[in-house]
Structure formats: C-alpha cells, structure tokens
Amino acid sequence: ETGVTQTPRHLVMGMTNKKSLKCEQHLGHNAMYWYKQSAKKPLELMFVYNFKEQTENNSVPSRFSPECPNSSHLFLHLHTLQPEDSALYLCATRGSGRGNEQFFGPGTRLTVL
Amino acid sequence: KNEVEQSPQNLTAQEGEFITINCSYSVGISALHWLQQHPGGGIVSLFMLSSGKKKHGRLIATINIQEKHSSLHITASHPRDSAVYICAVGGGSNYKLTFGKGTLLTVNP
Numbered sequence: 001e002t003g004v005t006q007t008p009r010h011l012v013m014g015m016t017n018k019k020s021l022k023c024e025q026h027l028g029h030n031a032m033y034w035y036k037q038s039a040k041k042p043l044e045l046m047f048v049y050n051f052k053e054q055t056e057n058n059s060v061p062s063r064f065s066p067e068c069p070n071s072s073h074l075f076l077h078l079h080t081l082q083p084e085d086s087a088l089y090l091c092a093t094r095g096s097g098r099g100n101e102q103f104f105g106p107g108t109r110l111t112v113l
Numbered sequence: 114k115n116e117v118e119q120s121p122q123n124l125t126a127q128e129g130e131f132i133t134i135n136c137s138y139s140v141g142i143s144a145l146h147w148l149q150q151h152p153g154g155g156i157v158s159l160f161m162l163s164s165g166k167k168k169h170g171r172l173i174a175t176i177n178i179q180e181k182h183s184s185l186h187i188t189a190s191h192p193r194d195s196a197v198y199i200c201a202v203g204g205g206s207n208y209k210l211t212f213g214k215g216t217l218l219t220v221n222p
Contacts, residue, residue, distance in 0.1 A: 002157065031208070037154075042117070042212040043199070056207045088154050100144055100208045101161050107154035 003027045004105035006091050012111045015081060021108045023074040023091030031094040032074045033102065034066060038087040049074060081112045115140040119200050119213035126220050132187040134216045136200030139181065143204040147174050147185050150197040150215070159185070159198075190220045 004025045013019050023032065034046040048056035049068040063085075065077040074091055091105040116139040126132055136145070147159040160167050160174040162183070167174050171190075176183040187194055200213040 002155075040214075042214045043201075043210075044212075045209055048207045048209065050207065056209065090154070090156065092156075094208060100203055101158055102146070102210065103158065104148075104156035107156075109154065 002103040002105065004091060004093055004103050006089075006105035006108050008108060009106060010109045010111075012113065013078070013081065014113050015083070017081075018077070018079040020078065021076040021089055021091075021110075023076075023105055025072055025091075025093045025103070025105075027093055027095060027103065028071075029093035029095035029103070030071065032068060033092040033094070034074070034076055035090040035092060036087050037090060037107070043090065046076075078110075081110075083112050086110055086112045115142065115202055115204075115211045117200055117202055117211050117213040119216050121216060122214065123217045124219070126190050126218070128191055128220055128222050130190050130220075132190050132194070132218065132220075134185045134198050134200075134218070136183045136185070136213055137181060138200075138202045138211075141178075141181075141204075142202040143208070144202075145176055145183050146201040146203060146210065147183075148199040148201060150199060152196075156199070187218075190218075192220045192222050194218060195220050 032049045035043045045058045047066045052068045067075040088107045090107045092102040118137045144163045150156045171188045173186040197215040199215045201210040203210045
C-alpha cells in the first residue's frame with residue numbers, strides 16, 4: 001500500500017467511448033505523474049503536474065487529456081482511443097520530504113476494442 | 114536522452130540462490146531507482162541511490178557513478194521474490210524517470 005489509489009483497476013472501452021481514469025493521493029505530495037506501460041516496452045512518461053500545473057507533456061496525442069483539479073486528484077480523460085492505446089496506465093506522486101522517491105498507484109489496465 | 118539497459122531480461126533461479134541484476138545508463142543522473150513490479154501491475158520502490166550502497170533485508174543495491182552502472186542483489190532468494198525488477202534513472206527540472214525494460218525474475222522452490 002503506497003498511499004496512491006487508482007480507479008478503475010480495469011477498463012474495457014470501444015474506440016468511440018469517452019472514459020476517465022482517476023488517481024488519488026493523500027500523501028501531501030506536490031508532483032503527480034501519468035505513465036504508460038505497454039507490453040514488452042519500458043514505462044513511458046506521459047504528463048507531469050507540479051502544484052496542479054502541467055509542467056510536462058511528453059508528446060502525448062490529444063486523445064489523452066489530463067486534469068489536476070486539486071493537489072490530491074489527477075485524472076486522465078480518454079476519447080476516441082485506438083487499440084494500440086491498450087496498456088497499463090500508472091499514476092505516481094513525488095514529495096519533497098523524501099527526496100525524489102516516487103510512489104506508484106496500482107495502475108489501470110486499459111483495453112481498447 | 115538517457116538510455117537505460119538492464120540485464121538479464123529474464124532470470125530463473127532456485128530458492129536460496131544469490132541473484133544479481135545489472136543496470137547501465139548513458140548520461141549523468143541525480144539518482145537511480147530500483148523498482149519491483151508484481152503480476153497485476155503495482156510498482157513498489159525498493160531503493161533510490163546516488164552513490165555507494167544500500168541494504169534492506171535481503172536486498173542490496175550498489176551504484177558506480179563513474180562507470181554509470183548499478184547492481185541489485187538478492188541474497189537467499191525466495192519464490193516470493195518472483196517479480197519484474199525495473200531500473201530507472203532520474204533527473205531534470207521535473208525529476209523525470211527514464212526506465213529500463215525490466216528483468217523478469219522467477220524463483221522456483
């Protein structure tokens with residue numbers, strides 16, 4: 001238990017659907033990250049938020065839209081996804097109190113049909 | 114861009130064996146992380162180190178900054194150690210992590 005939760009844990013959606021992934025933390029961390037883990041590929045950074053402001057977009061297609069309404073919540077809104085977007089999406093947080101250690105959520109396993 | 118190489122990609126051991134997983138990177142970093150990922154996806158941070166050596170239970174992590182190389186050792190391995198072990202290097206203004214592909218460790222009883 002890392003203190004970072006993600007919902008849903010599993011999601012199956014069609015290419016025309018709109019869905020959202022949610023990440024929640026009550027660790028008091030100021031930095032939040034979205035990562036994508038595809039089969040047989042390393043984890044890839046998608047977005048970084050610091051103090052609710054987006055500070056990094058790693059050339060992510062616009063069909064992925066992040067939102068950070070407050071310091072405890074991070075969303076990833078999904079629309080018109082492609083089958084190749086099927087992957088494990090991981091949220092992580094980082095606080096200044098323990099250096100640069102990142103705390104990961106359990107991930108959302110996304111399947112796009 | 115930092116390149117992170119891990120070896121081996123797959124490792125099978127018998128319970129009790131000493132395990133070593135290696136990680137090399139190409140560009141100077143702020144810190145190196147060793148992560149553990151069990152089936153189902155959740156990732157746990159094992160170590161974060163920028164120099165020397167750290168030990169936690171049966172796990173030991175070392176780093177050689179000059180050679181840009183780190184090793185993760187597991188002593189007296191156990192089937193519950195079976196997991197994917199991921200090396201990641203961090204740095205930059207947003208403290209971004211660059212990840213290796215991971216090493217799948219299977220420890221048989």
